Amino acid sequence: MADDTEYRQIVYRLLPGSREKARRLAALAGACRFVWNAMLDQQEQLVAAARLAGADRLPGVSFFTLGKAFIQLRRITPWLQEMPCAPVRYALRYQADAWQRYFREEGGRPKFKRRGNDSVTLPQDIRIRDGKLHVPKIGPMTLRRRGGNPYPDGKPVRAVIRQVNGKWYATVCYRVASVERPDDGTVTGIDMNAGQVATSDGEIMPAPDTGRLEARCKRLQRRMSRQKKGSRRREHIRRRHARAMRRMAMKRRNWQHHVSRKLAGGTVVVEDLNTRGMTRSAKGTVGEPGTGVRQKAGLNRAILATGWSDLRAMLAYKAPRLVAVNAAQTSQTCAECGTVDAASRPSQATFKCVACGHADHADLNAARNIRRRGQARLHGEGALPSGTPMIRETDRRLAA
Ligand SMILES: [Zn+2]
Incomplete structure (x- = not known):
């Protein structure tokens, strides 16, 4: 690793300390939402006008152009001038990114934000003293976390403050000196x-x-849908629903930490997520095209539930090295002899090579193929045919 600094994010509970401060924090988050919506509205109008005029190019959107428009808006909106400028303007950085993703067809069109679960980003000059985060123009607020700050020597570079189900949280990003991770x-x-x-x-x-x-x-969701909007009962159920969702997320996260810790002793090879959707049909079996849509939806939900991207992110900072490889056909390739044949996959769970007869759990076979591809990448050579012990020796030399 050439870089000698890394970034780590820590989530704290944020305690405003008084009703007045909480109110002002909510107002600041509301201002971010207001500016987002106002600028989005303006942008939508520009796009509509360009379309109407038959322009062959839509007007470009960047943080710079949005920032200029924001200055105009701020000039004519007195209450906005009371708000700290940088955090409010930073909402437009996210919007510019969202537009760029939309133009590249990587994401949906930016949407208007509704009230509730607002957030504010403090993009620079983060001041944390005595366990309190200084929020510009409002004042210090207590950061609470079990175990405190795990990076006391880290420099806080950014903070995102969020309201989730009525509670405030601050995700502080620290720049820390990278530690040498021993490679086994x-x-x-x-x-x-x-x-x-x-x-x-x-x-x-x-x-x-x-x-x-x-x-x-x-x-709970079903019950909620039967209740009157804005009613007290509905709010009560909504809270219970949110709590259950949170418990689920925490359960997943805990598992991800365990798995990544266990795997992170040496180099970890994973499949490249960007190639996944294109190369693998539902659960790796290419069969019955057109009928797998429902299953695929179920699979996507399960993938989401397992949180691959989170697990990958954890591996990226816990393992000495993370390699991503194209996973095309790893589920149909024999890990023993290298024969590629869809017929070697008689069922979801099993792999049985049509050429050499090697039989294994389908996913374990795939994992071995992924490992081999990672090795080919590391050694800059073609895929080796087989033989795990020998390859292990090479790994040690490589690590040395
Ligand atoms: Zn085989």
């Missing part, structure tokens, strides 16, 4: 599939069972 010389390929992680060492780690919590969420 192993290379582990992992196959992330719906609800589990399979490793090239032959281990399957199932994701926690959230079935009961999910059922409760569904039940």
Whole structure:
């Protein structure tokens, strides 16, 4: 790793300390939302006008152009002038990014924000003293977290303040000196599939069972839909629903930390997520095209539930090295002889090579293929045919 600094994010509860401060914090978050919506409205009008005029190019949007428009808006809106400028303007950085993603067809059109669960980003000059975060123009607010700040020497560079279900949280991003992570010389390929992680060492780690919590969420949601909007009962159920959702998220997160800690001794090879959607149909079996839509939706939900991107992010900072490889056909390739054949996959769970007869759990076989591709990448050579012990030696040399 060439960089000698890294970034870490820590989530704290944020305690405003007084009703007045809480009110002002909510007003600041509201201002961010107001500016987002006002600028989005303006932008929508520009786009509509360009379309009407038959322009072949839509007007460009960047943080710079939005920033200029913001200055105009601020000039004619007195109450906005009372707000700290940088955090409010920073909402437009997110909007500019959203527009750019939309133009690149990587994301949906930016949407108007509704009241509730607002957020504010403090983009610079973060001041934390005696466990209190200074919010510009409002004052210091207590940061609370079990275990305190794990990076006392880190420099806070950014903070995102959010209101979730009536409580305030601050995610503080620290710049920290990177630590040398000892590499035990192993290379582990992992196959992330719906609800589990399979490793090239032959281990399957199932994701926690959230079935009961999910059922409760569904039940509460149904009850909520029957209740009158804005009623006290509905609010009560909404809170219970939010709590169940949160418990589910925490359960997943805990599992991800355990799995990533366990895997992070050496190099970890994962499949490149960007190639996933294109290269793998539902659960790796290419069969019955057109009928897998429902299952695919279910799979996507399961993938979401397992939180691949979160797990990857954890591996990226816990493991000495993370390698992403194209996962095309890893589920149809024999890890022993290298034969690629869809027929080697008689069912979801099993792999049986049509050429050499090698049989294994389908995901364990895939994990070994992923490991091999990672190794090919590391050594800059083609895929080796087989033989795990020999490759391990090479890994040690590579790590040395
Ligand atoms: Zn084979």
